[in-house]
Amino acid sequence: MKKFLTILIFILIPVKSFGLIEVDITRGNLNPLPIAVSPLSIDEESRKNFQNILKKKNIGSEISLIVENNLKVSGLFNPLNKDAFLQEPDIANLKPRFEDWNLIKAQALITGKVTYVEEKLRVEFRLWDVLAGKEMMALAFTTVPNNWRRVGHIITDKVYERLTGEKGYFDTRIIYVAEEGPKTQRVKKLAIMDQDGANNKFLTLGNELVLTPRFNPTSQLVTYLSYFRNLPRVYLLDIETGTQEVVGDFPGMTFAPRFSPDGKKIIMSFAKDGNSEIYTMDLENRIVEKITNHPSIDTSPSYSPDGKFISFNSDRSGYQQIYVMKSDGSNVKRISFGKGIYGTPVWSPRGDLIAFTKLHKGKFYIGVMRTDGSGERLLTENFYQEAPSWSPNGRVLIFYRETKTDSKGKGFSAKLWSIDLTGYNERQVPTPTDGSDPSWSSLLSN
Amino acid sequence: MKLSKILKNGFLIVVACLALSACATSKKSTGQMQGDVYTGTDTVEYLASGVPDRVFFATNESVLTTASRETLRKQAAWLRKNSKITIVLEGHADERGTREYNLALGERRANAAKDYLMTYGISSDRISVLSYGKERPVDSGSNPLAWSKNRRSVTVKAN
Numbered sequence: 356m357k358k359f360l361t362i363l364i365f366i367l368i369p370v371k372s373f374g375l376i377e378v379d380i381t382r383g384n385l386n387p388l389p390i391a392v393s394p395l396s397i398d399e400e401s402r403k404n405f406q407n408i409l410k411k412k413n414i415g416s417e418i419s420l421i422v423e424n425n426l427k428v429s430g431l432f433n434p435l436n437k438d439a440f441l442q443e444p445d446i447a448n449l450k451p452r453f454e455d456w457n458l459i460k461a462q463a464l465i466t467g468k469v470t471y472v473e474e475k476l477r478v479e480f481r482l483w484d485v486l487a488g489k490e491m492m493a494l495a496f497t498t499v500p501n502n503w504r505r506v507g508h509i510i511t512d513k514v515y516e517r518l519t520g521e522k523g524y525f526d527t528r529i530i531y532v533a534e535e536g537p538k539t540q541r542v543k544k545l546a547i548m549d550q551d552g553a554n555n556k557f558l559t560l561g562n563e564l565v566l567t568p569r570f571n572p573t574s575q576l577v578t579y580l581s582y583f584r585n586l587p588r589v590y591l592l593d594i595e596t597g598t599q600e601v602v603g604d605f606p607g608m609t610f611a612p613r614f615s616p617d618g619k620k621i622i623m624s625f626a627k628d629g630n631s632e633i634y635t636m637d638l639e640n641r642i643v644e645k646i647t648n649h650p651s652i653d654t655s656p657s658y659s660p661d662g663k664f665i666s667f668n669s670d671r672s673g674y675q676q677i678y679v680m681k682s683d684g685s686n687v688k689r690i691s692f693g694k695g696i697y698g699t700p701v702w703s704p705r706g707d708l709i710a711f712t713k714l715h716k717g718k719f720y721i722g723v724m725r726t727d728g729s730g731e732r733l734l735t736e737n738f739y740q741e742a743p744s745w746s747p748n749g750r751v752l753i754f755y756r757e758t759k760t761d762s763k764g765k766g767f768s769a770k771l772w773s774i775d776l777t778g779y780n781e782r783q784v785p786t787p788t789d790g791s792d793p794s795w796s797s798l799l800s801n
Numbered sequence: 802m803k804l805s806k807i808l809k810n811g812f813l814i815v816v817a818c819l820a821l822s823a824c825a826t827s828k829k830s831t832g833q834m835q836g837d838v839y840t841g842t843d844t845v846e847y848l849a850s851g852v853p854d855r856v857f858f859a860t861n862e863s864v865l866t867t868a869s870r871e872t873l874r875k876q877a878a879w880l881r882k883n884s885k886i887t888i889v890l891e892g893h894a895d896e897r898g899t900r901e902y903n904l905a906l907g908e909r910r911a912n913a914a915k916d917y918l919m920t921y922g923i924s925s926d927r928i929s930v931l932s933y934g935k936e937r938p939v940d941s942g943s944n945p946l947a948w949s950k951n952r953r954s955v956t957v958k959a960n
Contacts, residue, residue: 538941564936566900580904585931587904608908608932611901624905626932629863629912631905652905668902674861675902698899712899738943741899757896764941792900 378431378518385779387433388518391461391485392423394437395478396445401471408500415444415469418478421507422465422514424551425525429515430780435461448481453488461485465514476500480510482517492517504553509800524746525550528796529753530568530577530594531771533557534789538760538767545579547594550746550795552785558594567611567742568592569794573618577794578602580610589623591638603636603643611654616662622646624654633667633684646684657701657709658682659726666690666700666709666726677711679726690728699742702726705749708776712741712754721754723776734778744795750776753784755791838866839949844939848956852879855955856914860895860948863909865917873914876956877921887959890914892932893939895948900934907932914954929959 378388395415397405405414426432440447441455448466456464467480479495494513498506505526512523533546545558545565559565559581568579577592589602589609603609605625612623619638624631633647633656647653651671658665666679677691677700691697695715702709703723713720713733719740722733740756753773760767769791771784784793833841839857846854854876856869865873880886892911894903911930919925940947 539938541936566904566936587932607930608904610904624901626905626908629909629916631908652902652909654905655899655901668899670861670902675899696898698902714897717897739896759943760941762942762944764943764947767941 377520387431388462389435389460390426390432390463390465391435391440391456391459392419392426392437393440393442393447393464393466394419394444395467395469395480396443396448397469401469404471405469405476405500405503409503411503414476414500414503415467418469418503418507418510419465419467421504421551422511425508425511426514428551428782430775431515431519435459448479451483451485453483453485456483456485463491463514463518465510467510472497474500476503476506478506478510480513482514504549505799508549508551512798512800521750522748522798524748524751524795524798526799527747528570528799529771529784529793530558530570530796531755531786531790531793532565532568533786534769534791535561538764545577545592546786546788546790548786555787558592558597567792569613569744570796571614571618572616572797576614576618578612578614578621578623580612589621591621603634603641605634609634611656613657615658616660622656622658622665624656633665646682647680647687648684655699659702660704660706664702664726666702668698668700677709677724677728679709690724690726691731692728693731701743701745703745703749704747708749710743710745710752712743721752721774732778734774734776735772735781740772742792744793746795747797751780752776753793753795755793757791834946834949835866837945837949838868839946839952840868841950844950844953848876848958849879852876854957855953857949858910858952858954860897860952861906863906863913865913869914870917873917874921877918877923880918880923880927881921885960887927887929889957889959890928890930891937891955891957892930893937893951893953893955894935895951896935896938896943897948898935903934904932905934907934910952910954914956 395418397415411417423434426434439459442452448468464483464485470477475497477497482492484491508526511525515523527550530547533544534541536542542561543565544561545568548555564582566580568577575595581590587608589612590599591602592599607627609623609625612621620635622635625634631652631654633653634645636643651669653669656665656667665682668675669678675696675698677697678689680687695713697711697713699712700709708723710723718736720733721735721743724731738759743752743754751773756772757769769789771790771793774781838859848854852875853872856872890911892907894906915928938951940950
């Protein structure tokens with residue numbers, strides 16, 4: 356994990372801001388931008404060196420495949436078939452023959468070069484506007500060879516940012532709960548993977564039930580619920596060192612943990628005598644504060660990105676609804692007033708929206724509303740789905756969905772799904788086992 | 802799994818049904834619900850002869866029904882007779898709610914049972930509460946009858 360810090364990025368040529376191609380991500384994109392991702396060129400000696408180290412025949416092609424897949428899955432781009440490319444990768448990177456790329460209807464082109472420099476992987480890449488015949492961006496990085504997948508994600512982030520005007524979300528990871536076994540006796544493990552499903556790792560063995568892992572936005576810490584020794588408690592796990600500890604000393608179940616935006620506090624629920632209240636614990640001085648005080652179920656707290664407000668769900672009106680309060684617990688206001696039950700509010704990293712789960716007439720929805728409850732928009736409807744988590748740029752939501760079993764109780768599955776804020780581009784996120792409770796990390800590099 | 806638990810507890814009494822899934826299908830049409838509270842015996846085990854181990858709840862509710870109170874009075878009488886026994890009340894919810902809310906709801910249901918046992922003379926020292934939310938359904942079906950069986954508080958011997 357420390358290796359992440361060793362990636363150096365520098366700009367080869369200052370980025371000029373011409374009025375070149377742009378991708379609008381505020382609407383459902385039915386015409387994804389045709390883009391050609393030329394395989395990154397590589398000299399024979401570098402190729403052999405990387406083949407030895409990484410067991411990949413051509414690391415330049417492998418990296419470009421990651422970029423291509425990311426762009427495709429984003430729904431905003433249409434990577435063109437490489438068989439149609441007329442120009443060789445090395446020559447294209449020096450000076451693309453724009454007429455050739457224009458001929459296959461590419462509007463943008465990515466080229467690049469990989470070299471082996473002092474046991475490191477050096478990558479440079481360029482983004483070209485084919486119609487204008489101009490270079491839009493050129494960057495180079497050097498990192499340890501094992502980071503090659505991340506290089507692909509960082510290239511995608513840079514291209515996405517240049518073309519959409521917003522930060523990307525590709526050099527990120529997902530922590531989630533991997534599930535196996537029959538529905539009545541599910542075995543659950545914490546698992547972590549890259550956002551594209553690669554590098555899946557299990558972090559617990561499945562000996563105890565684990566639920567709702569969430570990333571710290573600023574570090575390699577994760578908070579989650581574990582039934583270790585049949586005592587459901589909120590835990591803190593350092594995914595670099597593997598050390599874990601119970602959060603606080605509560606005489607009962609603590610659950611529904613999340614970090615504050617500065618990463619210094621954990622906010623969670625504590626259930627006692629049939630009443631769940633929201634508490635915070637400062638991770639530095641261990642001071643515990645009670646935030647809500649009401650004889651109803653108050654849970655699923657989530658901070659606003661500036662840390663000034665907390666959204667949560669409560670059944671104080673009789674049914675689960677979404678409320679917002681100041682972070683000291685004052686000024687509690689109900690914001691959900693539509694038909695149905697509302698839960699799991701999560702504040703967008705952009706601050707303007709709250710994503711939620713809604714149950715109405717036997718269907719579950721993932722939706723968003725403004726932070727005052729206005730402008731409710733439902734993005735997807737299903738038999739069962741819940742627990743949205745935002746991509747760090749606030750453009751995509753990841754959540755999980757469970758299937759209905761048949762009359763014999765068979766056919767259960769739980770899978771991770773993602774959908775754009777626009778309501779378009781709904782996709783299953785690949786996981787080796789069933790999965791639930793996904794949480795999206797911040798960008799690993801910036 | 803079920804069997805080993807029963808053997809371990811030293812009880813081998815009327816077991817309504819060992820193969821739960823088979824049961825769910827064969828008895829599905831008998832309509833063992835009042836409102837949406839389960840009133841059947843499919844999944845019920847017994848702490849002692851005539852002492853059912855669980856009570857059932859309506860959707861989103863933690864209010865004890867008349868039948869639940871009767872069951873808990875039987876449990877209280879049994880606990881008074883067996884004063885060394887300690888118990889865990891395991892509260893559960895059906896799958897039709899968000900995970901976190903269901904954890905709270907399971908805790909609330911188990912505490913409703915605990916409070917009632919306490920009013921019948923059982924010391925809180927002998928009772929612990931554990932919520933499983935929707936994590937441990939007893940019936941894997943996705944239908945109102947299965948859900949009604951899963952909305953429950955189960956009294957489990959702890960020693």
